[in-house]
Amino acid sequence: MEDFEDFVRGRSNALARTAYLLTGDRHQAEELLQDTLSRVAERWRTVVRGGDPEPYVRRMLYTRAVDGWRSRRRRQALHEAAAQQRPELRCHPDDAEAVTRRLVLRDALARLTPRQRAVLVLRFYEDLTEVQTAEALNCSVSTVKSQTRHALERLRQLAPELADTFGPGTPVEAR
Template sequence: MPGADDLQASFEAYVVARRGALLRTAYLLTGDAHAAEDLVQTALLKVVGTWGRIADHPDPYVRRVLARESVNRWRRRRWREVATEEPPERVAADRAQDGVDDRMVLRQALDRLAPRQRAVIVLRYYEDLTEAQTAEVLGISVGTVKSQARDALARLRLEAVDTVRA
């Protein structure tokens, strides 16, 4: 059984090796650089307590904490934020005129997804997890993953990400 120093060393090595990848996923989940850093920081803090059990294969657990924390943060934040009367402008309508690139379109389209739909999209189509793995990460059923993915893709297409092939 490794000692505390060994665990700390392996954790810090993991952070050095995987922080960039985690930040990329977190950025897709949050759409904001600061929020992404904060999300990764929180997820890593949370896994310290269980590092002794997951050190050999930490990615699935860290990913799970990251994704669930992202969804839960949105839930906690939702009741504290003031709703605006006017919906955000639709990017699609402006896209042709302004020539905004696909990256901006996708980011704003992702922003309009429900957090769990967004998480499903990121896990399925960026992390390339299977439906079952996505369901396990988010703690939902495979059927829910399917329906959330279907609805999210429809929403993305509606938001003019229509060149996308899933």
């Protein structure tokens, strides 16, 4: 148990950021992270025997976010509740434009499908290649390409004010 808690203490912040991007909401991110870690704890000995547990945890995080976590109705309810409160966003009086950009991006992300969000996070946050992303999501490379394209088009429609971030002609490349 101690090594599990050590792992959670050491990696929970990074995992929380990924969970937040995958859900677009802190409450949902908290639930997703809790659900994922409880499932990892269920098989902790086996996971540890396989080496570094983090790749396994991240796989579980993405799988739960895309396929198994929460019903669509429940997610929608959480989104609506989250829309009323945004305490997680920094709000310095002298940085109003930055706050607005974050709010717009967060709301736009929240309106993507879970799989589209997962593709974007894997490609542009985790820095995975298309092949690795396809393997992570158990789908084909062509599906990753099309999901990425559709997700970006959707973001452009939802947040035209962020055109400099992912607008047409803007280089959008994974690092």
